[in-house]
Amino acid sequence: MTEFLSMGGYAVYVWPSFALTALVTLANLYFALHRRKKVVARLQREASQSAT
Amino acid sequence: MFRWFHKLASTRNFYRLAEILAPWLAILCAILLGVGLFQGLFVAPTDYEQGESYRIIFVHVPSAWLSLFIYMTMAFCSLLVIVWKMKLADIVAEVSAPVGASFTFLALATGSLWGKPMWGTWWEWDARLTSELILLFIYIGYMALRASIDNPATRARASAILALVGVVNIPIIKFSVDWWNTLHQPASIMKFDKPSIHPTMLQPLLLCALGFTVFYFVVMLLNTRSLILERESKSSWVQERAAEGRL
Numbered sequence: 001m002t003e004f005l006s007m008g009g010y011a012v013y014v015w016p017s018f019a020l021t022a023l024v025t026l027a028n029l030y031f032a033l034h035r036r037k038k039v040v041a042r043l044q045r046e047a048s049q050s051a052t
Numbered sequence: 053m054f055r056w057f058h059k060l061a062s063t064r065n066f067y068r069l070a071e072i073l074a075p076w077l078a079i080l081c082a083i084l085l086g087v088g089l090f091q092g093l094f095v096a097p098t099d100y101e102q103g104e105s106y107r108i109i110f111v112h113v114p115s116a117w118l119s120l121f122i123y124m125t126m127a128f129c130s131l132l133v134i135v136w137k138m139k140l141a142d143i144v145a146e147v148s149a150p151v152g153a154s155f156t157f158l159a160l161a162t163g164s165l166w167g168k169p170m171w172g173t174w175w176e177w178d179a180r181l182t183s184e185l186i187l188l189f190i191y192i193g194y195m196a197l198r199a200s201i202d203n204p205a206t207r208a209r210a211s212a213i214l215a216l217v218g219v220v221n222i223p224i225i226k227f228s229v230d231w232w233n234t235l236h237q238p239a240s241i242m243k244f245d246k247p248s249i250h251p252t253m254l255q256p257l258l259l260c261a262l263g264f265t266v267f268y269f270v271v272m273l274l275n276t277r278s279l280i281l282e283r284e285s286k287s288s289w290v291q292e293r294a295a296e297g298r299l
Binding site: 017025042046 | 094098103104105107108111112115150151154155157158161162165166168169267270271274275277278281282285290291294295297299
């Protein structure tokens with residue numbers, strides 16, 4: 001396990017690469033879900049206002 | 053009148069299509085990336101020249117590929133905007149730009165992290181690196197242009213022209229390693245000969261590249277749906293769905 005984590009001495013380059021990839025991927029996903037949540041909430045609020 | 057109706061209908065149909073497609077693509081993406089990254093980190097053998105550092109390839113090459121693929125998608129959509137004034141194409145191009153920019157940044161950053169131990173430098177004004185950096189600037193310029201024009205028709209047209217002009221950079225990136233023999237290594241997969249990479253390394257690489265591509269489609273579909281709602285919030289089908297609580 002330690003051997004795996006050390007990446008043959010290249011851990012300081014390999015793991016930041018994978019961490020950055022995870023960060024970029026999750027950020028894209030987060031912003032997409034957040035944007036949808038926001039617009040759906042707004043439209044449903046407007047719909048319930050016009051119904052009453 | 054018919055034209056206008058037809059256009060509106062196509063965003064409506066796409067909204068429904070994306071709703072059905074997105075969950076399946078998300079599952080496919082998770083499988084591809086799960087298997088690809090597992091094989092890349094645990095199964096693929098150590099490189100005899102680069103040791104374990106080469107494993108950066110499994111995130112670097114897919115993100116670089118995606119930076120080009122997303123740009124080509126945007127350029128194709130821009131063509132549809134110029135020729136047919138297609139609203140949906142303008143929406144897809146708009147939501148693709150930030151995703152493309154983020155993966156261009158990722159390609160540059162992971163390349164830098166790979167370049168330091170292998171080339172002894174974080175950055176070099178090598179042809180491939182420089183043209184990829186220009187791609188990042190084109191993405192940023194495209195988003196800045198969109199943000200600065202209020203009139204939707206002008207915005208769609210102007211940004212489509214910018215995206216189409218920027219296409220010249222794509223073959224420059226692709227062939228930079230052949231035209232200028234500088235630091236970055238030449239192609240090892242996308243060439244006319246057979247790939248010069250061992251199958252045990254190639255398979256996870258292709259799985260990751262495919263996984264990244266599917267990931268783009270998932271995010272693009274999600275954002276396209278949101279932007280359709282934002283732009284057509286006053287249309288009757290959106291209001292109907294909102295009233296029924298099934299947006």
